[in-house]
Amino acid sequence: MKTRVIISLAVLFFTAQFFIGAKEIAGPGKPTYISFTIPPGWPKPAHDIFANNKLSEEGFQLGRKLFYDGRLSKDGNFPCASCHQQFAAFANYEHDFSHGFNNSFTTRNAPALFNLAWMPLLHWDGSINHIEVQPLAPLTAHNEMAENIDSVLKKLKADTAYKRMFKAAFGDGIINSQRMLKALAQFTGCIVSSNSKYDKVQRGETSFTQSELNGYNTFKAKCAGCHKEPLFTDNTFRNNGMPINTSLNDPGRMKVTGDRNDSLKFKVPSLRNVALTFPYMHDGRFTTLGLVIDHYRTGIQVNQSNLDSLLKNRLPMTNQEKNSLIYFLNTLTDSTLIHSARFAEH
DSSP states (O other): OOOOOOBOOOOOOOOOOOOTTOBOOOOTTOOOBBOOOOOTTOOOOSSOTTTTSOOBHHHHHHHHHHHTOGGGSSSSOOOGGGTSBGGGTTBOTTOSSOEEGGGEEOSSOOOOOSOGGGOSSBSTTOOBOOTTTTTHHHHHOTTTTOOOHHHHHHHHHTOHHHHHHHHHHHSSOOOOHHHHHHHHHHHHHTOOOOOSHHHHHHTTSSOOOHHHHHHHHHHHHHTTTTSOTTTTOOOOEEOOOOOOOTTTOOOBTHHHHOOGGGTTBEEOOOOTTTTTSOSBTTTTOBOSHHHHHHIIIIIOOTTOTTOOGGGTTOOOOOHHHHHHHHHHHHTTOOHHHHTOGGGSOO
8 A cells, every 4th residue: 555654653562461362341331351362372472562552342343343434534435444355354355456535546555454463564665663553544645545534533423323432442432533543453453364274284173285285395495484484474574576667666665764775675475365365566466376476486586686685596496386385375364364253344
């Protein structure tokens, strides 16, 4: 998604202890506090995104309502969910660029929204440093939701259902931008993808087919340097040798840092649910996994000055290895997530 917005949020993070399944019983007028679940065997996030935004069931439900509400956009047609669709693992199905206000389009492929608690920087260029401020960029971008905060708050305050929900989540009916952003963060921050076939294999609940196992071995040999398990990303920014899209002239991370060494570096995306989140790359230039793999096999521009060192010899791979790798990547699809009623529009 297009953004030149770099928002700095001074947040004091404390080391957090997470307890799976814990819930604090609510009293009169008190939110029902819940705990964030870290999947077994996963690392703790570097920072607790809920340290200053205590997670509650009421806050989560308010965030879900906001996420699916078109009134957050100028003309009512573009909720957050219009670019982040559950059945596409909260990416934008089949679209290289998302459709925004007044028949405009974004200039980057919408990233999938899951496992955000493990992402220290957000967006393809890392221009957003905290989940609570992330919605401000698409909400105010002229080619996305094209709204302003005051107008959004006016619409929310006119809705009695929102008054009730804000009171349930925060103890009183005051509706302001901070609470709106905290509620959205509670919803999106809880979207965790951790129940694919790959995960079930790791837990000993099932086994890979031979083709999937062969693909897993190829993955570990060729791809794991950047797409580290279990998140299948290392959250770094890298130049992967793609020629610049001359219709966009997008410099990537350099737009944020101003450092020429960051030219054409983009965030390493998670490969979880990759079979659902096509097209691929920051500009959606590749429509299939096969084309992505072919880029790494033969398409990398090895003469780029700041090409990632892991790619300087490209990634030699036989056709059989390529096909097996695709079999493995399909095991990263989390059907539980895409069908979960908890994250669906109600």
